[in-house]
Amino acid sequence: MTAIATKAQDRGATMQPVWGRTVLRNSPTFILMAVLGVMVIVPFLMLVFTSLVDVLPFSGEAEFNFTLSNYVALWAPALGHAIANTLVVSIGGTAIAMTIGCVLAWLAARTDIPFKPLVHLCGLMPLFISLVVASITWSLLAAGRTGYLNIIFDSMGLPFHINVQSLFGITFVHGLYYVPYPYIFVYSALTLVHPDLEEAAAVHGGSLSQSLRRVTFPLVKPAIVGAMLLVLVSTAEEFPVPSILGGPVGIETLSIRIYELATRVPGDPNQASAVSILLTAIVCMLVYTQRKILRGRDYRTLTGKGIQVRPIRLRWLKWIAVAFVGLYGFVALGLPILALIQGSIRGSLYIPNVAAFFDPKQLSLEHLIEAINSEEVHTGLINSFSAGILTAIFGGTLYFALAYVVNRTELKGRQILEYMSMVPLALPALVMGLGILWTWVSVPLPIYGTLAILVIAFATRFMPQGYRAVSSSISQIHDDLEEAAMIAGASRVQAVRRITLPLLRGAIVSTMFLMVVLSMRELTASLFLYTSNTRVLSIVIFEAYENGFWTSVASISLIYTTILVILTLVGRRWMRADL
Amino acid sequence: MSIEVRNLRKSFGNSAAVAGIDLDVPEGEMLVLLGPSGCGKTTTMRCIAGLETPDRGKISIDGRTVFDNQERINIPVNRRHVGMVFQSYAIWPHMTVFENVAFSLEMEGLGRSAIRTRVDKILELVGLEGFEERGASYLSGGQMQRVALARSLVMRPSVLLFDEPLSNLDARLRDHLRVQLREIQTQLKITSIYVTHDQREALALADQIMMMQEGEVLQMGDPVSLYNGPKTSEIAEFLGYSNIFEVNVVGERDGLCQLAFCEHARNLDAAFINRNGDRDLTACVRPDDVSIKPLPVTAGGDESSGVNAIAGEVILASFMGSHMQYRVRAGEHEIWEILCPEVNTEIRLGSNVLLEIDPAKIHVLPKQ
Numbered sequence: 001m002t003a004i005a006t007k008a009q010d011r012g013a014t015m016q017p018v019w020g021r022t023v024l025r026n027s028p029t030f031i032l033m034a035v036l037g038v039m040v041i042v043p044f045l046m047l048v049f050t051s052l053v054d055v056l057p058f059s060g061e062a063e064f065n066f067t068l069s070n071y072v073a074l075w076a077p078a079l080g081h082a083i084a085n086t087l088v089v090s091i092g093g094t095a096i097a098m099t100i101g102c103v104l105a106w107l108a109a110r111t112d113i114p115f116k117p118l119v120h121l122c123g124l125m126p127l128f129i130s131l132v133v134a135s136i137t138w139s140l141l142a143a144g145r146t147g148y149l150n151i152i153f154d155s156m157g158l159p160f161h162i163n164v165q166s167l168f169g170i171t172f173v174h175g176l177y178y179v180p181y182p183y184i185f186v187y188s189a190l191t192l193v194h195p196d197l198e199e200a201a202a203v204h205g206g207s208l209s210q211s212l213r214r215v216t217f218p219l220v221k222p223a224i225v226g227a228m229l230l231v232l233v234s235t236a237e238e239f240p241v242p243s244i245l246g247g248p249v250g251i252e253t254l255s256i257r258i259y260e261l262a263t264r265v266p267g268d269p270n271q272a273s274a275v276s277i278l279l280t281a282i283v284c285m286l287v288y289t290q291r292k293i294l295r296g297r298d299y300r301t302l303t304g305k306g307i308q309v310r311p312i313r314l315r316w317l318k319w320i321a322v323a324f325v326g327l328y329g330f331v332a333l334g335l336p337i338l339a340l341i342q343g344s345i346r347g348s349l350y351i352p353n354v355a356a357f358f359d360p361k362q363l364s365l366e367h368l369i370e371a372i373n374s375e376e377v378h379t380g381l382i383n384s385f386s387a388g389i390l391t392a393i394f395g396g397t398l399y400f401a402l403a404y405v406v407n408r409t410e411l412k413g414r415q416i417l418e419y420m421s422m423v424p425l426a427l428p429a430l431v432m433g434l435g436i437l438w439t440w441v442s443v444p445l446p447i448y449g450t451l452a453i454l455v456i457a458f459a460t461r462f463m464p465q466g467y468r469a470v471s472s473s474i475s476q477i478h479d480d481l482e483e484a485a486m487i488a489g490a491s492r493v494q495a496v497r498r499i500t501l502p503l504l505r506g507a508i509v510s511t512m513f514l515m516v517v518l519s520m521r522e523l524t525a526s527l528f529l530y531t532s533n534t535r536v537l538s539i540v541i542f543e544a545y546e547n548g549f550w551t552s553v554a555s556i557s558l559i560y561t562t563i564l565v566i567l568t569l570v571g572r573r574w575m576r577a578d579l
Numbered sequence: 580m581s582i583e584v585r586n587l588r589k590s591f592g593n594s595a596a597v598a599g600i601d602l603d604v605p606e607g608e609m610l611v612l613l614g615p616s617g618c619g620k621t622t623t624m625r626c627i628a629g630l631e632t633p634d635r636g637k638i639s640i641d642g643r644t645v646f647d648n649q650e651r652i653n654i655p656v657n658r659r660h661v662g663m664v665f666q667s668y669a670i671w672p673h674m675t676v677f678e679n680v681a682f683s684l685e686m687e688g689l690g691r692s693a694i695r696t697r698v699d700k701i702l703e704l705v706g707l708e709g710f711e712e713r714g715a716s717y718l719s720g721g722q723m724q725r726v727a728l729a730r731s732l733v734m735r736p737s738v739l740l741f742d743e744p745l746s747n748l749d750a751r752l753r754d755h756l757r758v759q760l761r762e763i764q765t766q767l768k769i770t771s772i773y774v775t776h777d778q779r780e781a782l783a784l785a786d787q788i789m790m791m792q793e794g795e796v797l798q799m800g801d802p803v804s805l806y807n808g809p810k811t812s813e814i815a816e817f818l819g820y821s822n823i824f825e826v827n828v829v830g831e832r833d834g835l836c837q838l839a840f841c842e843h844a845r846n847l848d849a850a851f852i853n854r855n856g857d858r859d860l861t862a863c864v865r866p867d868d869v870s871i872k873p874l875p876v877t878a879g880g881d882e883s884s885g886v887n888a889i890a891g892e893v894i895l896a897s898f899m900g901s902h903m904q905y906r907v908r909a910g911e912h913e914i915w916e917i918l919c920p921e922v923n924t925e926i927r928l929g930s931n932v933l934l935e936i937d938p939a940k941i942h943v944l945p946k947q
Contacts, residue, residue: 478667478669480665480666480667480668480669481669481671483630483656483663483665483669484663484665484669484671484727484730485671485682486630486655486656486657487628487630487656487657487661487662487663487731488657488682488683488686488730488734489657489658489660489683489686489687489734490657490682490686491655491657492657494686498682499671502673503671503672503673
């Protein structure tokens, strides 16, 4: 035993004073706060500042006056319309998405519907379709008389047309492509409700409908409310859909107004900032409501394991269910892809009748080949991939550091870090882009004009999702595992490297993969931030659309969508279905 | 002195988890910290390990000060060279048994062959030879427990800490491992601290037991003297004195003092009394100190014949294998718990029985 005792004394020869460590110990919090401050808080303050002065922050004018005139100027009927339109398309879109998403989730999680993997695919896939592309394809399909669907209706002698260049169209496209959020939330909530809970209800005399109503629904209600508010917020700040479908016919939403004010010549960026603050206020209110409703009602981890549930038998209803899923899959995925193919292999845009769809003389691969060989597309693709991968690396590291400090240390200020990382939830992407622009444009660092600013924007935009994914995985790893390593003589860094990181590898890889896909899909956050050298693919498409190059729009969109679909299918293995 | 703790304090928020504790563990002995959950026993241990930073106090291990708030010494956990077995075992699921056990030796920077030799030896000691390459997540609870123990032993720690290591195991395995643990600990003479809320485990394992509540030490002593001489009824209850009644001392007779129950019409004689001032007193009797026999049918009302004889009706009779457990109602709300080593087939549910208690077995203790 004496041998052991001397051994111990050797090892502990260095003694550190307590006070020396406290400064050192708190440094991670300081560093992270500084990083988040620059990423999240400064851009927002720049925006507030710009909305309150009469000159631009980067215009080089030293003189500025504080004024409320930017806000006073908001007080116009146009803004009232914009607010009303924003509410209509977001509330309507949310209603559609929630209905479809909840039904799909219930079918996939709890019933014996055939072709279950396809139901799952239908529920998740739209998440990886770019909304720019979706809006563009729906323009091809149903904008005015020349929309493909309307040509078909005409030829069938049907007396009606669909016009997606309308409030209804925007609402419809929102509803169609925001289905994955309620699907993911409700599906995972349903799979986590232990069947014992429902069986207990049955044992105590509840019928199926009673146990659904009294047990299942209350248990998944937080997930439903959570998804609903997320969709509401996202559709309220959505830019490409209303811009592409509403822009040509003069329908304005708040996000379009911000974009117009900021980019029009002569523009009024100060007023754009004021509108941004207004939009942010609306979004904040929604997020606050969500927090309030969900407070203390997070039932997601009812049990640790996925449970094999005895499915509810649909009997004859199952074919109706299959038809419902099939119809949704066809409308949300099938039709747009057909339209994209059709659009990209046409020689000319003009289609007189249905026969022309199949007339070989009118078909040509010219535009598609041109797009594939185009320098612009290559650069855009490389930029998209680079930005995506860099975002994944930068974001992955940052989210891990944040999640680690918040969950695993007792450093002061870690709660503040958590709140800061959630702020981007309440910042519309367009608004965030504007704020980031004004932050970096005035900084003499090679950030603006490079991919770095896009990476910063993407990492900020996806921070709430990424942080939460890593954080929930860390919190599932018992503290004891790391403490045991330190007891065994490992330093904190060694313990993290040898124990925590290997255990988190799956979660971090899946989060990073998601970051790549979401970054590649993102348009709105990059709208104010790209320069001629840093066009990403979504920007290339949006520019081509704005300039009216319809055939190349379809071709590039087809390439873009193919890449996203392949990425998603390849990455399915690593991606978990929780955001 | 192998572990020495002086005036240890640790608060979480406003509540003091440990409120100024002193403790000493002589070399090679095992100290058990016993108390209900939230009494500060685990916090005390985690402070010694270095997983919590105390607010104040001094901790020395093997004469080396590892924490002293006045001298501003706080040696980080990985340099304290203590071993610890966690309640959750904390076996790293992504490593094999060998890798788990070898970890601390790797951290020490030992060579491969030295690691191999020491790990093999320890695995043999805990009975896990042949399991080296098994993935840690494929082990049963008992095996994980052994890996955790091996992992702590292999580093030849100055001190071994146990945080309720047996509480997640089923009863049979728990008994088995408890014996094995005591064997290994006494064989290797490792200075240990063991935290538990199970008084049987504490009595079986300890050289010394420290009973804690609300961050303070209630009583300290070796298992036998603690079990036979609890200071208060609170401690007695925790140690398994299941018959506790509030009493008044009403007189003395033949060297015995007479007790009157406060809430029941019952008088008993007790041999000794440990009266401290005017505090509320209780009579505490262990269930195995009450003898039980069938009430003679003929002798109606002959209750006064023996000292401390109580007539009652059996309301629960439960066969426990080595003994019988009875619950007897002697008055409307006066219930007695009895453990009887013999199985008497005449005593069943509803039987009328006579309980007898040796006056020397009645402990008259203050409540707190």
